[in-house]
Amino acid sequence: xTIRDVARASGVxxxxxxxxxxxxxxxxxxxxxxxxxxxxxxxxxxNRAARALxxxxxxxIGLIVADIANPFFPPLIKAAQSSARERDYHLFVAxxxxxxxxxEELVLAFSKQVDGVILCSPRLSNKALDKLAERVPFVxxxxxxxxxxxxxxxxxxxARSAVEHLAALGHRRVALVSxxxxxxxxxxxxxxxxxxxGVELVVIGPNAPTEQAGIRAAAAVAEAGVTGVLAYNDLVAxxxxxxxxxxxxxxxxxxxxxxxxxxxxxRLNRPKLTTVAMPTADAGRLAVELLIQSVTxxxxxxxxxxxxxxTAPPKGLT
Amino acid sequence: xTIRDVARASGVxxxxxxxxxxxxxxxxxxxxxxxxxxxxxxxxxxNRAARALxxxxxxxIGLIVADIANPFFPPLIKAAQSSARERDYHLFVAxxxxxxxxxEELVLAFSKQVDGVILCSPRLSNKALDKLAERVPFVxxxxxxxxxxxxxxxxxxxARSAVEHLAALGHRRVALVSxxxxxxxxxxxxxxxxxxxGVELVVIGPNAPTEQAGIRAAAAVAEAGVTGVLAYNDLVAxxxxxxxxxxxxxxxxxxxxxxxxxxxxxRLNRPKLTTVAMPTADAGRLAVELLIQSVTxxxxxxxxxxxxxxTAPPKGLT
DNA sequence: CTGAAAGCGCTAACAA
DNA sequence: TTGTTAGCGCTTTCAG
Numbered sequence: 001x002t003i004r005d006v007a008r009a010s011g012v013x014x015x016x017x018x019x020x021x022x023x024x025x026x027x028x029x030x031x032x033x034x035x036x037x038x039x040x041x042x043x044x045x046x047n048r049a050a051r052a053l054x055x056x057x058x059x060x061i062g063l064i065v066a067d068i069a070n071p072f073f074p075p076l077i078k079a080a081q082s083s084a085r086e087r088d089y090h091l092f093v094a095x096x097x098x099x100x101x102x103x104e105e106l107v108l109a110f111s112k113q114v115d116g117v118i119l120c121s122p123r124l125s126n127k128a129l130d131k132l133a134e135r136v137p138f139v140x141x142x143x144x145x146x147x148x149x150x151x152x153x154x155x156x157x158x159a160r161s162a163v164e165h166l167a168a169l170g171h172r173r174v175a176l177v178s179x180x181x182x183x184x185x186x187x188x189x190x191x192x193x194x195x196x197x198g199v200e201l202v203v204i205g206p207n208a209p210t211e212q213a214g215i216r217a218a219a220a221v222a223e224a225g226v227t228g229v230l231a232y233n234d235l236v237a238x239x240x241x242x243x244x245x246x247x248x249x250x251x252x253x254x255x256x257x258x259x260x261x262x263x264x265x266x267r268l269n270r271p272k273l274t275t276v277a278m279p280t281a282d283a284g285r286l287a288v289e290l291l292i293q294s295v296t297x298x299x300x301x302x303x304x305x306x307x308x309x310x311t312a313p314p315k316g317l318t
Numbered sequence: 319x320t321i322r323d324v325a326r327a328s329g330v331x332x333x334x335x336x337x338x339x340x341x342x343x344x345x346x347x348x349x350x351x352x353x354x355x356x357x358x359x360x361x362x363x364x365n366r367a368a369r370a371l372x373x374x375x376x377x378x379i380g381l382i383v384a385d386i387a388n389p390f391f392p393p394l395i396k397a398a399q400s401s402a403r404e405r406d407y408h409l410f411v412a413x414x415x416x417x418x419x420x421x422e423e424l425v426l427a428f429s430k431q432v433d434g435v436i437l438c439s440p441r442l443s444n445k446a447l448d449k450l451a452e453r454v455p456f457v458x459x460x461x462x463x464x465x466x467x468x469x470x471x472x473x474x475x476x477a478r479s480a481v482e483h484l485a486a487l488g489h490r491r492v493a494l495v496s497x498x499x500x501x502x503x504x505x506x507x508x509x510x511x512x513x514x515x516g517v518e519l520v521v522i523g524p525n526a527p528t529e530q531a532g533i534r535a536a537a538a539v540a541e542a543g544v545t546g547v548l549a550y551n552d553l554v555a556x557x558x559x560x561x562x563x564x565x566x567x568x569x570x571x572x573x574x575x576x577x578x579x580x581x582x583x584x585r586l587n588r589p590k591l592t593t594v595a596m597p598t599a600d601a602g603r604l605a606v607e608l609l610i611q612s613v614t615x616x617x618x619x620x621x622x623x624x625x626x627x628x629t630a631p632p633k634g635l636t
Numbered sequence: 637c638t639g640a641a642a643g644c645g646c647t648a649a650c651a652a
Numbered sequence: 653t654t655g656t657t658a659g660c661g662c663t664t665t666c667a668g
């Protein structure tokens with residue numbers, strides 16, 4: 001089914017058919033109706049790849065994340081997909097398995113087939129990113145780079161309100177179970193958490209961003225003489241709660257724990273996790289929007305503390 | 319950067335450059351090396367869309383799932399993406415939001431841009447699927463249709479071993495918290511569970527496949543006089559455990575609960591969920607494989623019971 | 637408002 | 653082994 005078949009069947013020239021689909025206002029209403037009817041009947045659909053060849057616009061977007069199966073990303077992917085579809089864009093999704101080399105290769109591989117790519121929490125160096133930016137437009141999520149559109153989530157503010165929440169409950173000595181050494185996010189969290197007045201912060205880490213790491217960190221937390229904990233993310237927080245439980249320390253009775261991210265498992269966990277919700281869906285939507293409109297803006301999305309069951313006043317203060 | 323630039327820069331004709339990339343054995347080793355070097359230097363990459371126009375093969379695959387954010391799917395998506403990439407295919411991912419109309423529209427929208435699409439747990443009628451099959455090759459996951467390649471996971475066997483596990487622990491009266499009314503999976507589970515000898519099965523449902531539905535089902539389960547439960551999926555199981563806890567019924571002390579799927583939240587839950595693991599990653603990989611090789615086979619993957627902490631002998635039997 | 641013709645980047649016969 | 657040529661399905665000037 002090509003444009004030619006439709007042209008023939010409706011007795012007009014191919015260019016008229018083409019216009020019917022890509023510039024309908026340029027074609028007589030009557031002709032248009034006829035062409036549309038014929039196209040419908042033949043089940044014709046413009047071939048986007050062929051179209052891309054002449055227009056230079058593919059109407060495709062690439063989305064690259066570190067790990068599709070990490071509960072942090074699916075809501076972002078879902079939202080990006082849905083926004084893209086609303087605007088008649090298709091979404092390629094790829095997974096780097098946390099490998100910067102793969103990241104670069106993927107961007108390059110996508111470059112000819114997309115109008116732009118969304119890179120989430122990239123591990124590539126600024127220099128590498130700058131070079132890639134010459135080949136294909138992109139939007140960065142969770143990473144700042146001048147001259148490139150970015151969508152940031154305000155973890156710093158989130159971390160601050162998490163610690164403030166603990167402070168308000170009466171906690172005076174709080175542990176920060178930090179993230180991986182090189183992580184931008186982890187740095188932000190550490191700095192913001194340390195700023196909160198009236199709270200003494202004990203940093204435990206660096207740690208991998210996993211449940212296992214949380215379990216392992218439990219020993220150090222138990223011995224740190226703290227009554228509250230802010231974890232690098234929900235996975236770590238969940239692991240920590242489990243590790244603490246193994247040592248007979250219960251949450252929130254003995255120790256309060258706050259996570260970051262607000263992933264599904266945290267909502268289902270018991271006790272339900274108090275956490276800093278990251279607006280991942282908004283970030284996905286916004287990234288698509290920025291890409292399609294090709295605006296080079298740097299946006300910061302607000303985070304929000306969600307108080308659930310893993311935090312309470314410290315023992316003896318009730 | 320087109321093939322023409324490379325041709326010019328390396329002093330050969332475009333077709334030689336083309337061959338260097340798509341049929342290297344047809345070109346003199348020396349020339350090939352030179353062309354490759356020039357291409358590398360210019361950062362040339364073949365334009366896949368243009369290539370698709372002549373060859374008819376896009377090297378793209380479409381993957382359509384009901385809900386990207388449902389923890390069941392990400393491992394499948396991840397595995398599919400990774401297999402696809404290994405074979406130099408790119409993956410479009412889309413989400414139907416459980417709407418059959420969207421499903422159909424997506425397949426059609428993808429059709430010109432992919433070599434085939436993978437449809438997971440489609441809601442479309444057999445007839446609609448048959449019609450779509452004429453327009454684009456596809457592989458069905460979790461749905462059987464004659465004449466179409468399918469990847470099935472053996473839920474029936476899984477449900478059976480789940481109930482057998484309960485029976486072996488000493489449970490004699492077991493509830494099945496079933497799934498949505500129209501679901502093929504739910505039917506399979508019900509039938510298989512009922513077959514296990516020595517166990518009286520009480521069906522509670524239909525229910526939505528959600529945590530909320532699980533919470534709601536807790537009342538009925540508590541009053542059903544059962545000591546064991548098989549839930550339609552892990553989400554329902556987790557909700558059920560929570561709902562039971564609210565009523566002072568604890569798992570596994572008072573009631574044993576088995577889920578199905580083995581999603582991440584179930585592994586992180588407390589008690590860790592005993593469940594029937596669905597080989598979703600294998601399914602994703604296999605679906606890609608079948609599509610690329612275009613074999614019309616019907617495969618059934620084995621499921622496996624994973625015993626964790628939510629099951630135990632019934633009270634008074636220890 | 638519609639038709640004619642050129643060309644997007646590439647591959648695939650066919651010749652040389 | 654390499655060059656020539658036609659054409660994939662579509663859009664886009666330019667005429668009419």
